Amino acid sequence: MTKHVHHQMDLTKNQTLVMTALSNANGPLSAYTILDELRDHGFRAPLQVYRALDKLVEFGLVHKLESLNAFVACQHPSCEGETKESVQFAICEKCGSVRELVNDSLIKAVKGLAKEIDFSLRESVIELRGVCSACKNGGH
Amino acid sequence: MTKHVHHQMDLTKNQTLVMTALSNANGPLSAYTILDELRDHGFRAPLQVYRALDKLVEFGLVHKLESLNAFVACQHPSCEGETKESVQFAICEKCGSVRELVNDSLIKAVKGLAKEIDFSLRESVIELRGVCSACKNGGH
DNA sequence: ATCTTGATGTTATATTATAACATATTTGCG
DNA sequence: CGCAAATATGTTATAATATAACATCAAGAT
Numbered sequence: 001m002t003k004h005v006h007h008q009m010d011l012t013k014n015q016t017l018v019m020t021a022l023s024n025a026n027g028p029l030s031a032y033t034i035l036d037e038l039r040d041h042g043f044r045a046p047l048q049v050y051r052a053l054d055k056l057v058e059f060g061l062v063h064k065l066e067s068l069n070a071f072v073a074c075q076h077p078s079c080e081g082e083t084k085e086s087v088q089f090a091i092c093e094k095c096g097s098v099r100e101l102v103n104d105s106l107i108k109a110v111k112g113l114a115k116e117i118d119f120s121l122r123e124s125v126i127e128l129r130g131v132c133s134a135c136k137n138g139g140h
Numbered sequence: 141m142t143k144h145v146h147h148q149m150d151l152t153k154n155q156t157l158v159m160t161a162l163s164n165a166n167g168p169l170s171a172y173t174i175l176d177e178l179r180d181h182g183f184r185a186p187l188q189v190y191r192a193l194d195k196l197v198e199f200g201l202v203h204k205l206e207s208l209n210a211f212v213a214c215q216h217p218s219c220e221g222e223t224k225e226s227v228q229f230a231i232c233e234k235c236g237s238v239r240e241l242v243n244d245s246l247i248k249a250v251k252g253l254a255k256e257i258d259f260s261l262r263e264s265v266i267e268l269r270g271v272c273s274a275c276k277n278g279g280h
Numbered sequence: 281a282t283c284t285t286g287a288t289g290t291t292a293t294a295t296t297a298t299a300a301c302a303t304a305t306t307t308g309c310g
Numbered sequence: 311c312g313c314a315a316a317t318a319t320g321t322t323a324t325a326a327t328a329t330a331a332c333a334t335c336a337a338g339a340t
Contacts, residue, residue: 012305012318031296045321050297055318066206067265069296069327090259101253109249110268113241118273119230125207127265128250133258152287172326185290190328195287209296209327 011056017041018052019073022062028070028098065089065098067127075100086124092132099132151196157181158192159213162202168210168238205229205238207267215240226264232272239272 011019021034029037031049043049053071056062062071068091088101106126114121151159161174169177171189183189193211196202202211208231228241246266254261 014319046297047299047321048319051318066267088253090254090257092259093262099257101257103249103253103256106246106249106253109243109246110266113228113243113246114230114268114270116243117230117239117241118276119232119268120271120276121268122233122270125265125267125269126250127206128254128259128261129265130254130262131260136258136260154288170327186328187290187330188288191287 012052014043014048014052015055017043018049019056019061022056022071022073025073027096028065028068028072030070034071063087063089063100065091065127066125067091067129072098072100076102088126088128090128090130090132092135093129094131094135097132097134152192154183154188154192155195157183158189159196159201162196162211162213165213167236168205168208168212170210174211203227203229203240205231205267206265207231207269212238212240216242228266228268230268230270230272232275233269234271234275237272237274 017038018034021037022029031046031053034053035043035046035049038049053062053064057064057071061074063074064071072089086102086107088103088106090099090101092098110124110126111121113119157178158174161177162169171186171193174193175183175186175189178189193202193204197204197211201214203214204211212229214227226242226247228243228246230239230241232238250264250266251261253259
């Protein structure tokens with residue numbers, strides 16, 4: 001009855017390769033960027049990437065950024081899928097950094113809204129677009 | 141010094157055609173669906189649609205649904221751009237309907253979160269995915 | 281008038297994603 | 311074990327979404 005808490009062990013070869021590529025990246029990657037990075041490891045076709053991504057997203061190890069058509073490794077220690085409707089992203093349009101957030105007030109507000117309109121929520125896509133703290137202050 | 145409140149008058153021919161197509165539709169349309177609908181009116185190339193859409197989105201008359209790669213006419217009487225960071229969508233994955241929402245608690249929560257992490261918010265993408273009230277109750 | 285700006289037209293191409301089908305590998309179970 | 315079912319992989323082709331680059335046209339300003 002021991003529930004799996006880490007999928008790492010269960011990942012197939014392709015899933016592991018894609019997961020590693022995303023984990024090593026310091027930002028979101030497009031499927032085709034991943035493909036290019038994995039050609040050395042035998043990847044030849046987009047489907048190899050997309051199929052692995054589908055599973056990784058399903059496992060909650062990877063998130064898709066809808067407003068970027070790109071993918072990021074989950075930034076939480078062990079993101080296990082129950083956060084699917086409860087994760088937010090802050091995307092900096094200056095430096096491209098993505099910060100993953102879990103904000104209770106926001107989650108509550110979303111669930112409240114869904115309830116208010118009698119909407120059965122499966123997932124919520126919440127992406128803040130703007131300029132991150134570092135870019136605002138430090139760099140230009 | 142009279143500020144324009146409706147862009148309707150200012151729209152160009154192509155913008156008007158695209159806006160009309162979206163307004164007549166009872167749901168979101170992809171750029172290529174719009175293109176097909178406007179071939180009779182002389183449209184030949186995707187850019188004609190995308191350029192019009194860019195402007196309409198800029199004016200706040202049309203919203204892009206990032207998780208669908210599709211576009212909807214703004215459902216508010218006179219959506220004038222200041223709502224750009226303050227609109228949400230409930231997208232039914234059963235019937236495809238899209239409901240546009242403006243929820244103050246949610247907007248507050250988003251702004252609060254942005255402030256909390258010192259993020260300069262330009263726009264927020266908030267799309268609830270699930271099953272709408274009508275589909276849950278009425279149909280199957 | 282002509283200059284600038286914005287809109288349009290057109291061809292080509294880039295980017296993102298899936299369909300369809302064949303083969304291989306793993307897993308469950310009698 | 312041996313076989314069936316399910317899952318993963320490989321491969322080719324194609325669909326769907328979006329932009330680059332460049333030519334032309336129309337409207338308003340000085």
